[in-house]
Amino acid sequence: MKIRESGMPSLETWEKFFNPKKLLATLGLDNQINDVAEFGCGYGTFTIPAAKIIKRKIYTFDIESDMIRLTRKEAKKQGLTNVEAIQRDFMADGSGLKDESMDYVMLFNILHLENPKVLLGEAQRILKKAGKLGIMHWNYDSKTPRGPSMDIRPKPEQCIQWAQSAGFHKPIQYDLKPYHFGIVLEKEDAK
Numbered sequence: 001m002k003i004r005e006s007g008m009p010s011l012e013t014w015e016k017f018f019n020p021k022k023l024l025a026t027l028g029l030d031n032q033i034n035d036v037a038e039f040g041c042g043y044g045t046f047t048i049p050a051a052k053i054i055k056r057k058i059y060t061f062d063i064e065s066d067m068i069r070l071t072r073k074e075a076k077k078q079g080l081t082n083v084e085a086i087q088r089d090f091m092a093d094g095s096g097l098k099d100e101s102m103d104y105v106m107l108f109n110i111l112h113l114e115n116p117k118v119l120l121g122e123a124q125r126i127l128k129k130a131g132k133l134g135i136m137h138w139n140y141d142s143k144t145p146r147g148p149s150m151d152i153r154p155k156p157e158q159c160i161q162w163a164q165s166a167g168f169h170k171p172i173q174y175d176l177k178p179y180h181f182g183i184v185l186e187k188e189d190a191k
């Protein structure tokens with residue numbers, strides 16, 4: 001099922017809110033990263049720039065066929081052959097990716113969902129040991145021009161706590177001006 005308040009404004013409006021290249025660099029998405037999984041591609045705002053940076057492939061999932069179609073179209077237009085855009089309900093069916101197969105997981109503008117444990121558990125499962133989890137979300141500030149309602153909008157400390165409970169450690173928090181915060185964590189070795 002589609003997560004709550006996950007509809008998108010127009011592409012033009014959405015893309016005004018971010019500088020994806022700068023943001024990805026801040027969150028440690030660099031050319032040493034092999035494979036990436038992204039939950040919720042939306043317009044491919046971060047998928048396409050990430051595909052241009054990494055060594056191998058980005059697997060991205062969305063429940064909306066339109067979002068998958070647009071992301072595939074943009075990848076093709078830009079000559080990218082390393083974008084695998086898959087229509088899938090990742091809350092009901094997970095990602096279908098193998099255990100410990102990914103180097104980086106992107107959870108961008110998505111952690112206001114009903115059950116963050118499910119998604120963080122899936123991220124934990126598919127990441128390699130010491131793989132990175134990148135979280136980004138709207139600041140906990142009612143004055144941002146968009147973002148989930150304040151009653152369901154997670155604070156950075158809440159995201160860190162959820163991620164730590166799911167088996168991630170070493171959180172580093174970033175201010176992704178003007179409207180977002182970022183957190184990068186590492187998958188903890190199984191005890």
Ligand SMILES: C[S@@+](CC[C@H](N)C(=O)[O-])C[C@H]1O[C@@H](n2cnc3c(N)ncnc32)[C@H](O)[C@@H]1O
Nearest residue numbers: 001002003006040042062063089090091108109
């Ligand atoms: C707020 S948008 C964020 C998109 C992208 N991460 C970004 O920051 O530009 C959330 C996306 O998640 C998708 N989505 C919501 N629930 C989903 C589900 N259960 N399975 C797969 N995709 C889902 C929506 O269709 C939407 O495109």
